[in-house]
Amino acid sequence: MEIAGSTALVTGANRGIGAEFVRQLKERGARRIYAAARRPGSVTIDGVEVLTLDVTDEAQVHAAARTAADVDLLINNAGASSGQPLLTGDLAAIRHEMEVNLFGPLTMARAFAPVLAANGGGTMLNVLSAAGWFVVPGATTYGMTKAAAWNLTDGLRLELAGQGTRVVGLQMAAVDTDMTKDLAVEKSAADVVVSRALDGVESGASEVVADRLTAEVKAGLGLDPAERYGALLPA
Template sequence: MKIKNSVVIVTGANRGLGKQFAAQLLERGAERVYAAARNPELVDLPGVDAIRLDVTDQQHVDDAAHAVGHADIVINNAGFSSFARLVDGDLNDIRREIEVNYFGALRMIRAFAPAMRNRGRGAFLNVSSVMAWLGYEHSNSYGASKAANWAMSNGLREELAGAGIQVSSVLLGSTDTDMMAGIDVPKNRPEELVATVLDQFEGGVNEILADDAAQGLKSGLSDDRGSFAG
């Protein structure tokens, strides 16, 4: 899917990866970039159209779809992590992770896919995580939500086959964003990672393994599950 002259909406676009996506889409010649955020007043990127969107609120999603009219590309970037454990984490935190990371993306897809089908073209870019394939002492509810996001992309390719709609998923490891602030591990640079993702997205890659962590983990998915502890 080519970015030049396209209309794009990016969720969670006020910071981190979302802001980088919006900035680089403009650099690549997108005709219009809608930077969606729960607090659009925090969007400080010249050249974008900031719109209010909480992906957990169906009315917000419907309003965004109405405001945009049609989108050539929808980037489902909005994400939430509570670092909750499965056994004793707060269920409200776990539910919010599922609501944002899975249902939020699905709401956007259901809102924008019909117009894409009618036009015979379009693309979704869904941001998942290597946590879909990992187990840690913490954050496993986040991993479960991202695994659902990954599986959703796989299923959508089948449901939308023949409709002219590209569905790409992004798998990535630790990246230097607000979500990872305070965690002392090696991290991707957001601007470099987004450039890699958009290059592959424009090349039509369905499953974008955006860094060494994603590539290494994907190659070992047939290994014994015990080797996937963090």
């Protein structure tokens, strides 16, 4: 689809990748941009329509769908990372992370599918993670939620195909944002990742692999877990 002249909604639009999506959508000529965030006052980009939206609040999601009834590009970007270990972490925090990263985009998809259909089909982009393909210590809960979100994206792609809605999965490793500021790992620049994602939207891609590390992780999916995880597993 052409971004110029489109109407887009971005969740988690107040910082990091979400704010970069909003900035680049403006640059590419989107006609209207809804910048959605739990705290609307934290959205500081001019020239957009700010929405109060917690993706775990079904009433707010449906209110957003009524307000943004002209959307033809939905970007499910809002995410959470608790750092909780699966076996000993706080279960409420783990459930909340799943609510944001899995049920958030599902609730958005259910509410906005009729909107996208009414506006010609459009495109939905889900921000995923290489952690859904290769989990690391300290991010096991996050990896679980993103693996589920990857499968959700495939399922939505099948179910929305009949109404002409294209579903794009954005796969990426660590990106240089506030969420990863304390991680001593290789990071991609947010502007590069978002540019590749929007290029994928415009080219009709189903999946965007945004960086070298993610491409390597994807290439290793067919390996035995002992090979993929190597020294992380005991001999």
